[in-house]
Amino acid sequence: xxxxxxxxxxxxxxxxxxxxxxxxxxxxxxxxxxxxxxxxxxxxxxxxxxxxxxxxxxxxxxxxxxxxxxxxxxxxxxxxxxxxxxxxxxxxxxxxxxxxxxxxxxxxxxxxxxxxxxxxxxxxxxxxxxxxxxxxxxxxxxxxxxxxxxxxxxxxxxxxxxxxxxxxxxxxxxxxxxxxxxxxxxxxxxxxxxxxxxxxxxxxxxxxxxxxxxxxxxxxxxxxxxxxxxxxxxxxxxxxxxxxxxxxxxxxxxxxxxxxxxxxx
Amino acid sequence: xxxxxxxxxxxxxxxxxxxxxxxxxxxxxxxxxxxxxxxxxxxxxxxxxxxxxxxxxxxxxxxxxxxxxxxxxxxxxxxxxxxxxxxxxxxxxxxxxxxxxxxxxxxxxxxxxxxxxxxxxxxxxxxxxxxxxxxxxxxxxxxxxxxxxxxxxxxxxxxxxxxxxxxxxxxxxxxxxxxxxxxxxxxxxxxxxxxxxxxxxxxxxxxxxxxxxxxxxxxxxxxxxxxxxxxxxxxxx
Numbered sequence: 184x185x186x187x188x189x190x191x192x193x194x195x196x197x198x199x200x201x202x203x204x205x206x207x208x209x210x211x212x213x214x215x216x217x218x219x220x221x222x223x224x225x226x227x228x229x230x231x232x233x234x235x236x237x238x239x240x241x242x243x244x245x246x247x248x249x250x251x252x253x254x255x256x257x258x259x260x261x262x263x264x265x266x267x268x269x270x271x272x273x274x275x276x277x278x279x280x281x282x283x284x285x286x287x288x289x290x291x292x293x294x295x296x297x298x299x300x301x302x303x304x305x306x307x308x309x310x311x312x313x314x315x316x317x318x319x320x321x322x323x324x325x326x327x328x329x330x331x332x333x334x335x336x337x338x339x340x341x342x343x344x345x346x347x348x349x350x351x352x353x354x355x356x357x358x359x360x361x362x363x364x365x366x367x368x369x370x371x372x373x374x375x376x377x378x379x380x381x382x383x384x385x386x387x388x389x390x391x392x393x394x395x396x397x398x399x400x401x402x403x404x405x406x407x408x409x410x411x412x413x414x415x416x417x418x419x420x421x422x423x424x425x426x427x428x429x430x431x432x433x434x435x436x437x438x439x440x441x442x443x444x445x446x447x448x
Numbered sequence: 449x450x451x452x453x454x455x456x457x458x459x460x461x462x463x464x465x466x467x468x469x470x471x472x473x474x475x476x477x478x479x480x481x482x483x484x485x486x487x488x489x490x491x492x493x494x495x496x497x498x499x500x501x502x503x504x505x506x507x508x509x510x511x512x513x514x515x516x517x518x519x520x521x522x523x524x525x526x527x528x529x530x531x532x533x534x535x536x537x538x539x540x541x542x543x544x545x546x547x548x549x550x551x552x553x554x555x556x557x558x559x560x561x562x563x564x565x566x567x568x569x570x571x572x573x574x575x576x577x578x579x580x581x582x583x584x585x586x587x588x589x590x591x592x593x594x595x596x597x598x599x600x601x602x603x604x605x606x607x608x609x610x611x612x613x614x615x616x617x618x619x620x621x622x623x624x625x626x627x628x629x630x631x632x633x634x635x636x637x638x639x640x641x642x643x644x645x646x647x648x649x650x651x652x653x654x655x656x657x658x659x660x661x662x663x664x665x666x667x668x669x670x671x672x673x674x675x676x677x678x679x680x681x682x683x684x685x
Contacts, residue, residue, distance in 0.1 A: 256562035275555035305568030308597035360503035
């Protein structure tokens with residue numbers, strides 16, 4: 184079986200300007216921050232980022248990596264709004280596709296299933312469709328004739344996710360309460376990279392926690408603390424102090440360069 | 449019991465949102481709606497299902513009775529056995545809600561959270577709103593961005609905007625054109641004051657006074673659910 188171990192820098196080396204990158208986790212929970220930081224160290228630009236957004240969004244926006252953002256929300260959980268995301272949005276600095284959370288999942292699922300779209304009721308009547316006129320509706324071909332949103336596949340060039348444990352072959356395990364949508368991100372992407380707290384020979388715990396199998400993964404990065412400052416329970420909770428420092432620095436352009444340098448150091 | 453606070457009245461008004469809900473997932477956002485849902489389960493609605501806000505369904509004794517990660521929450525949304533109580537940066541005359549952005553969506557004057565689950569919630573199952581500071585800036589004639597779908601945009605078979613509970617009043621959409629109606633004002637609040645704090649004219653034909661909590665409800669609230677009175681900091685009397 185293949186040994187897929189690599190460094191974070193090697194994992195992001197195949198990403199090219201203009202690519203679409205999906206980032207797993209949810210809000211400020213189990214974000215692949217070590218892989219995001221590896222992107223920050225590159226000259227990459229014009230990325231389309233697809234994410235249930237947390238500080239990954241703010242950091243990538245701060246570094247000028249984002250041309251377009253596809254999201255259902257951006258929040259730091261214990262801090263409702265990400266200051267960098269606010270700043271770039273209020274300056275009109277990025278293109279956006281803002282979706283309902285369920286539409287987002289449905290788009291990933293369509294991509295995972297190699298379908299052009301999947302129907303969903305969410306979005307109808309709301310301004311999601313107004314601000315994304317490229318989204319179409321479809322009428323049920325059955326007797327009900329109901330009109331539904333035809334959520335297009337959210338195809339990803341690259342997926343980046345962080346789990347608690349993985350083996351060198353790309354099987355990976357979550358140990359917290361929620362898998363989020365990391366398996367869907369991997370199935371929706373051409374190239375899939377998982378960072379983890381620890382690479383193990385064999386897995387402990389119930390097999391249902393093995394969220395990713397090696398068909399779904401191209402590279403494995405051992406990155407202890409690699410979700411920080413977001414949470415990666417049960418290995419560690421969110422580092423609220425560091426998150427507060429992030430939010431304060433992000434809200435103050437004089438403080439930002441110093442903080443950013445320390446974060447990447 | 450005496451000295452009933454405004455926050456306590458808001459909590460029981462939120463509890464009453466779930467009347468008759470039975471085995472339904474209550475998804476309250478924020479402290480006051482959460483206390484309301486818990487209070488309803490301990491009193492009139494023992495069959496309600498409540499999550500810990502992460503991935504578990506908990507009994508009133510905080511024992512795990514179910515697993516509900518986000519992917520399964522989305523299944524419940526689509527399946528429909530859910531009553532969500534969302535916040536609102538803006539809510540308008542026909543019950544449209546905005547949590548996305550203030551101003552022009554292409555370049556907002558104030559970026560908010562994003563659509564979150566509001567579009568899906570409002571076309572799939574019962575939705576109510578909690579507004580801790582009832583003011584003309586929140587209760588607006590027309591929202592800047594339609595996140596939650598109101599009655600003038602209603603589509604599909606499952607749209608159901610139930611009520612809006614604020615720090616001043618309880619409102620619903622039980623009028624011929626589904627425009628907002630003042631159901632009751634909280635004790636000490638006048639109809640005029642609610643109207644003054646609202647940017648559009650409210651239907652206000654048969655306004656009553658919001659009920660007081662019972663002695664049992666007050667005891668549960670003060671000794672079991674919120675002994676540190678966090679509620680009074682969210683809604684000052």
